[in-house]
Amino acid sequence: MTFTLATWNINSVRLREPIVQQLMQAEAPDVLCLQETKSPVDKIPLDGFAELGYRHIVARGQKGYNGVAILSRLPIEEVASEDFASLGHARHIAGRLENGVTIHNFYVPAGGDKPDREVNEKFGQKLDYLTEMRDYFAATPPEKSILVGDLNIAPREDDVWDHKKLLKIVSHTPIEVEHLAAVQEAGNWVDVTRKDITEGKLYSWWSYRAKDWDAADKGRRLDHVWATQDIAGSAHSSRVLRAARGWEKPSDHAPVFATFDL
DNA sequence: ATGGTAGTGGAACTA
Numbered sequence: 001m002t003f004t005l006a007t008w009n010i011n012s013v014r015l016r017e018p019i020v021q022q023l024m025q026a027e028a029p030d031v032l033c034l035q036e037t038k039s040p041v042d043k044i045p046l047d048g049f050a051e052l053g054y055r056h057i058v059a060r061g062q063k064g065y066n067g068v069a070i071l072s073r074l075p076i077e078e079v080a081s082e083d084f085a086s087l088g089h090a091r092h093i094a095g096r097l098e099n100g101v102t103i104h105n106f107y108v109p110a111g112g113d114k115p116d117r118e119v120n121e122k123f124g125q126k127l128d129y130l131t132e133m134r135d136y137f138a139a140t141p142p143e144k145s146i147l148v149g150d151l152n153i154a155p156r157e158d159d160v161w162d163h164k165k166l167l168k169i170v171s172h173t174p175i176e177v178e179h180l181a182a183v184q185e186a187g188n189w190v191d192v193t194r195k196d197i198t199e200g201k202l203y204s205w206w207s208y209r210a211k212d213w214d215a216a217d218k219g220r221r222l223d224h225v226w227a228t229q230d231i232a233g234s235a236h237s238s239r240v241l242r243a244a245r246g247w248e249k250p251s252d253h254a255p256v257f258a259t260f261d262l
Numbered sequence: 263a264t265g266g267t268a269g270t271g272g273a274a275c276t277a
Contacts, residue, residue, distance in 0.1 A: 012269055038269070064270050110277055208267040
């Protein structure tokens with residue numbers, strides 16, 4: 001059985017209902033994981049998604065901020081939702097497909113502007129969130145699992161437009177990269193995107209603030225697809241749909257895809 | 263060092 005999965009920080013699922021449908025029609029991933037839905041679950045516009053074949057959903061939401069959803073053409077059953085770092089935020093949902101694969105969908109805290117937990121509480125919360133993710137996967141090692149989402153960290157030098165310039169910028173600081181590596185190690189996660197696309201600059205996010213995001217190309221790879229060792233070898237065809245960053249009323253993130261043969 | 267844009271919700275917060 002082959003299925004394709006996409007992850008996309010949508011920055012309001014209600015405002016961007018049209019381009020979510022555009023992605024469904026143009027690319028038709030079997031499973032679409034969204035972050036920053038910024039909507040209570042009961043106000044997500046599901047009818048149009050269902051008409052396009054996405055009849056199954058597991059989600060967490062809140063008013064105005066955060067929010068994660070898995071929209072699926074395949075039946076999916078909710079299996080977990082954790083409040084790491086006890087923030088009271090809707091940042092995690094996990095579901096299981098009928099083939100036994102578990103999908104974790106995360107929206108990791110962005111962490112504020114200053115990379116110093118002494119002066120910026122949000123940065124401390126981000127590190128704590130990652131530490132609790134690590135402990136969660138260390139306590140119960142995942143199997144046949146996929147982890148996706150906006151992890152708000154670009155770990156590699158070629159995941160950012162300028163490594164040296166971003167070393168003190170939140171999302172690319174060494175301490176964040178170390179915390180993310182600890183999560184990856186605890187769960188035996190393989191970075192599927194970088195298993196497939198081993199070399200070269202690769203981004204999934206471009207700031208709204210750039211005059212011309214495409215020409216400036218000052219991007220970062222904040223959105224990730226990971227899989228446990230037991231199924232990572234079946235993954236292929238990873239890609240970032242950069243074109244979606246240029247669609248009508250775009251998100252500042254582009255969707256990231258991977259296909260699994262299981 | 264600063265300010266640049268976008269979403270929610272109708273000011274101030276978050277990213």
